[in-house]
Amino acid sequence: MKISLIGYGKMGKEIEKIAISRNHTIVNKFDIENINELTVENLKKSDIAIEFTTPETAFENYIKCFEANIPVVSGTTGWLNKYSEIKEIVESQNQTFLYSSNFSIGVNIFFKINSFLSKIMNNFPDYQVEIEETHHTEKKDAPSGTAITLAEEIIKNINKKTSWINELTDENDKISINSLRKVNIPGIHTIKYESPVDIIEITHSSKNRTGLATGAVLAGEYIFGKKGLFTMDDFIKL
Ligand SMILES: NC(=O)c1ccc[n+]([C@@H]2O[C@H](COP(=O)([O-])OP(=O)(O)OC[C@H]3O[C@@H](n4cnc5c(N)ncnc54)[C@H](O)[C@@H]3O)[C@@H](O)[C@H]2O)c1
Incomplete structure (x- = not known):
């Protein structure tokens, strides 16, 4: 898959390593220094976006990904007061979204x-x-x-x-x-x-972030090619 990383902090960097080891390509790495490059046009170069940013910025980033019609995996916490809004948008616009508070x-x-x-x-x-x-x-x-x-x-x-x-x-x-x-x-x-x-x-x-990052990449592989709102339960099937 071609992946856009939105947020290139501790998790973004760990996800990059895991994604590359699983033969995916990172086509975009967006963070605050190059935030002007976070455009619909650039997002469209990827198959999915993996978003780990901040509680204040996550929602806006999801909307941009939906405008580009790409599926989103997100682990950003602290924005859940807007979950029902995201659910509504995903369902009405036929988008793809998987959020988990923890990908391990x-x-x-x-x-x-x-x-x-x-x-x-x-x-x-x-x-x-x-x-x-x-x-x-x-x-x-x-x-x-x-x-x-x-x-x-x-x-x-x-x-x-x-x-x-x-x-x-x-x-x-x-x-x-x-x-x-x-x-x-x-x-x-x-x-x-x-x-x-x-x-x-x-x-x-958690001993380190590897388990969290691996779960996020596997979740991305799971939603690729699917439509709708997903959770880790759909994917892990415990
Ligand atoms: N769900 C999980 O499994 C899981 C695991 C670890 C962390 N988290 C959550 O993920 C989020 C990120 O965690 P982290 O440890 O990587 O934090 P971090 O602070 O190391 O990285 C966040 C990055 O996002 C960047 N950023 C801020 N605003 C942005 C924007 N508008 N667009 C793009 N990038 C932007 C910051 O500059 C920073 O580099 C937090 O909300 C954290 O609680 C979730």
Whole structure:
């Protein structure tokens, strides 16, 4: 595939390496220094775009890719308040879009374990649930998109939980997400259920960005030639 990279930061650079190793060609690398080159005409030179930028810029970039009629894989987090708008555009304009808060295969397995565990824990109200996420200090959004995905699934499955909050709380209807920032951490997520007598804890820890970048390239290969709105679930089929 001919790929446009939108965002040539930590993830963009890692995706470039994986894409080349899988015999794809990077035809465009857009970042803020050459943002004037991010045009419909240049995008049309590629088969797909892989977008990892910032919460503030992602939406506008998707729209530009749709104007060029190219499929988009995006991992940018923190823009999901506009997801329904994107869904509407993808469906009405017959576009192709796959977003995931986390492209790691391991994290997607972790999402399934979280879903299974939270369904069980709904029957045991003595346990209080809490999420902790740790990332590198340059991360712009908090909580992480992955922590939000985990929290939303728990809210779906545990009746007494109705929302999440990005601080420690004793409020029974809320899930607290504790966000920690430390140097050089690609991403650690822990879900802890604590009762007066014990603790059940599950953790996913990324060793590096390779798994995330590989998942994004594989997702691009999956959506190439397809139309519609996709998730990692469609692709991994766990
Ligand atoms: N879904 C996942 O698996 C996953 C994994 C890691 C990071 N992320 C998310 O992806 C995003 C990028 O992460 P990163 O670690 O590569 O960050 P980064 O800061 O290293 O890179 C982002 C790059 O985007 C560039 N940029 C900013 N505005 C732009 C624009 N309008 N057009 C093109 N480029 C622009 C920046 O200059 C920067 O180089 C973040 O939102 C992060 O949370 C998601």
